[in-house]
Amino acid sequence: MAAPTIVLLGPPASGKGTQGRLLADTLKLPYFSTGRQLRRELKARSAIGREAEPYLEVGRYVPDELVLSLLMSWLEKHKGGWVLDGFPRTVPQSEDFDRFLGSRRQNLRAILLEAPADELERRVSDRRECTMCSWTGTRTQARRSGGRCPSCGGELGQRDDDELENFRQRRKEFEELTLPVASYYEQSDRLLRVCGTGRPEEVFSRLQSHLS
Numbered sequence: 001m002a003a004p005t006i007v008l009l010g011p012p013a014s015g016k017g018t019q020g021r022l023l024a025d026t027l028k029l030p031y032f033s034t035g036r037q038l039r040r041e042l043k044a045r046s047a048i049g050r051e052a053e054p055y056l057e058v059g060r061y062v063p064d065e066l067v068l069s070l071l072m073s074w075l076e077k078h079k080g081g082w083v084l085d086g087f088p089r090t091v092p093q094s095e096d097f098d099r100f101l102g103s104r105r106q107n108l109r110a111i112l113l114e115a116p117a118d119e120l121e122r123r124v125s126d127r128r129e130c131t132m133c134s135w136t137g138t139r140t141q142a143r144r145s146g147g148r149c150p151s152c153g154g155e156l157g158q159r160d161d162d163e164l165e166n167f168r169q170r171r172k173e174f175e176e177l178t179l180p181v182a183s184y185y186e187q188s189d190r191l192l193r194v195c196g197t198g199r200p201e202e203v204f205s206r207l208q209s210h211l212s
């Protein structure tokens, strides 16, 4: 059987990054987060980063063409199955991706991580991210490691877009544009709904039992 492709859907702070990296390590698949890559492009002031900036600043989704070109250049360098965190986020992105996959679309599983709004708001203010690698953790973990990434030693910080107003706009975008993506995959029997509350290890074992 061809390598599986896993796409992670969920509101902001639902744990897509954490669960995505755990899955990628376990399944030995390459992992890509479009959001993280966009933040890197922004930091580097690249053409893509500058184009994305006005959207990221206000918590709106970037245009489909922009995110597709970012993803396609990464996919070209990583053959086989993938774990994608935060892509697709709109129905046109899902349709384009299915066309790209062709018959391999049967091996795609979409995981929708679900968690209540108050828990997500609590998590978002507590979240810390490495500026160098894909590590994500909590304020307590960051304090314990002296503000340095436990994985690569890079600097840890809070995401600019984790400020409450921006977070609420991203959640709105999720409800309006990404929940229809969940329905799109549900119609073709490729959606798994996973409860995203609890410790990351608990969510991960729930997720694994859904996948097996």
Ligand code: AMP
Residues within 6 Å of the ligand: 012, 033, 034, 035, 036, 038, 055, 056, 059, 060, 061, 062, 063, 064, 067, 085, 086, 087, 088, 089, 090, 093, 170
């Ligand atoms: P994330 O790190 O997944 O929370 O993504 C951060 C931000 O990047 C989102 O709020 C969007 O503005 C943008 N973004 C990431 N992935 C996509 C996508 N597939 N389509 C549109 N915008 C995206």
